[in-house]
Amino acid sequence: MTTILPRIVMIGTGTGVGKTWLACELVHALRARGHRPLGLKPIESGVTEPNSTDGALLARATFDEPERAQALERSAPYRFPDPISPHLAARRVGRAVSVGEALRYVQEQESLGGSAGAFDVSVIETAGGLFSPLASGATNWELAQALDPAKWLLVAADALGVLHDLTATLLAARARGREPDAIALCRARPADASTGTNAGEIALLRIAQQPVVFPDDGAAGLERLLATLLP
Ligand SMILES: Nc1ncnc2c1ncn2[C@@H]1O[C@H](COP(=O)(O)OP(=O)(O)O)[C@@H](O)[C@H]1O
Ligand SMILES: [Mg+2]
Numbered sequence: 001m002t003t004i005l006p007r008i009v010m011i012g013t014g015t016g017v018g019k020t021w022l023a024c025e026l027v028h029a030l031r032a033r034g035h036r037p038l039g040l041k042p043i044e045s046g047v048t049e050p051n052s053t054d055g056a057l058l059a060r061a062t063f064d065e066p067e068r069a070q071a072l073e074r075s076a077p078y079r080f081p082d083p084i085s086p087h088l089a090a091r092r093v094g095r096a097v098s099v100g101e102a103l104r105y106v107q108e109q110e111s112l113g114g115s116a117g118a119f120d121v122s123v124i125e126t127a128g129g130l131f132s133p134l135a136s137g138a139t140n141w142e143l144a145q146a147l148d149p150a151k152w153l154l155v156a157a158d159a160l161g162v163l164h165d166l167t168a169t170l171l172a173a174r175a176r177g178r179e180p181d182a183i184a185l186c187r188a189r190p191a192d193a194s195t196g197t198n199a200g201e202i203a204l205l206r207i208a209q210q211p212v213v214f215p216d217d218g219a220a221g222l223e224r225l226l227a228t229l230l231p
Contacts, residue, residue, distance in 0.1 A: 005038070005110045006121045007150035008229050011140060011180060013165040014129040017157045018186025020054040022214060023125050027061035029222045030121060030230075038062055038119040040109055042076055042102040043127045043134060043143070046083030050074065054125060077105045087133040097134040103146045121230065130154070130169055141176065151229040154180035158213055159189040162198050167207050182228045183211040184221075 008026065010019040023039055030037040039058030047053050050073065059072035078097050080089035090097050112118050124147060126132075126140040133139050144152055154169065156162045162185065173179055185199055196216070203210035212221040 005119060006230060007106075007147055008121070008123045009144045009147050009150045009152050010123065010125040011130045011144055011152050011154050012126065012128065013154065013156040013162070013169045015132075016188055017155050018184070018188040018214070019125050019155045020057055021188065022153070022155055022184055022186055023123050024057050024061040025214070025222060026123050026225070026229075027058065029219075029226060030123075031061075033226075036118065036120045038109060038122040039125075040072075040076070040106060040122060041125045041127070042105050043078040043086050043097055044076060045080040045086050045089035045127060047079040048081055053079070055079070058123070058125060072109075075105075075109065077101055085133055086127050087135050090135070096136075097138070099134065099138050099142050099146050102134075102143055106147065124150075131172060141173075145178065148178075151181040152178075153225065153229060154183045156183070156185055156211070157188045158185040158195050158198050160192045160194045162194070163201060163205065163207065166202060170208060182225055183208050184225060185211050185213045187215055 010023045012019045027037045027039045039062045041055040041058055044053055044055055050056065053073060055073040055076050059069040062072060063069040078090065080086065080093060082089045082092055086097055106124055110119060110122050126143055128140065130141055131139045134143060156166050199211050199213045202208050212224050214221055
């Protein structure tokens with residue numbers, strides 16, 4: 001039997017914007033609230049050393065036991081060595097990413113523990129930006145859609161360029177008829193002159209509602225996000 005858990009899908013305006021960092025924070029915060037979250041990264045490129053991948057960080061946030069964390073990290077179906085777009089990293093090793101296969105993997109992991117239910121919520125990180133290609137005709141958009149019903153958390157960097165990147169991502173998402181459920185800005189780049197002003201400008205310019213900002217909003221920010229993502 002397939003168990004469908006409440007899902008949080010981490011989508012981004014790009015790579016290196018804070019998706020993994022925030023996903024791990026959410027997993028820790030959920031555990032602190034008595035939940036049993038599962039952190040997954042089904043598709044990852046740039047996997048050369050195990051234990052230092054996004055999947056490893058999510059697995060270690062999920063499990064305290066190193067063996068279980070390692071097994072979870074290594075269970076991901078698509079782990080490619082070259083640090084490039086997943087579609088190209090896959091092609092270079094003679095493979096192709098299938099969104100259906102990635103979905104099946106997520107469902108399989110969510111179902112572990114059977115009816116006893118080892119997990120009660122999953123946090124799934126996509127690879128790169130929302131429209132980064134996974135395969136011919138498939139981007140993270142299609143993956144996130146396949147993972148619906150889910151809450152989509154769009155992450156962007158609190159840095160110069162975010163006003164454009166967020167506008168472009170939201171315009172494209174709206175054109176396709178599905179908006180993110182929440183937006184967060186992360187200190188994923190060295191602070192620049194815009195850092196700290198971006199959330200206010202996003203609201204003022206009506207790009208979106210004022211996003212949650214990390215680390216500025218701290219524990220209260222996580223609380224706000226969880227209230228939206230796990231009603
Ligand atoms: N809010 C934050 N505070 C401090 N460091 C952060 C924050 N968000 C991201 N980082 C750091 O920025 C870098 C890129 O973030 P990461 O989560 O790996 O991005 P992504 O998963 O989107 O590629 C990492 O070194 C991460 O630890
Ligand atoms: Mg990441």
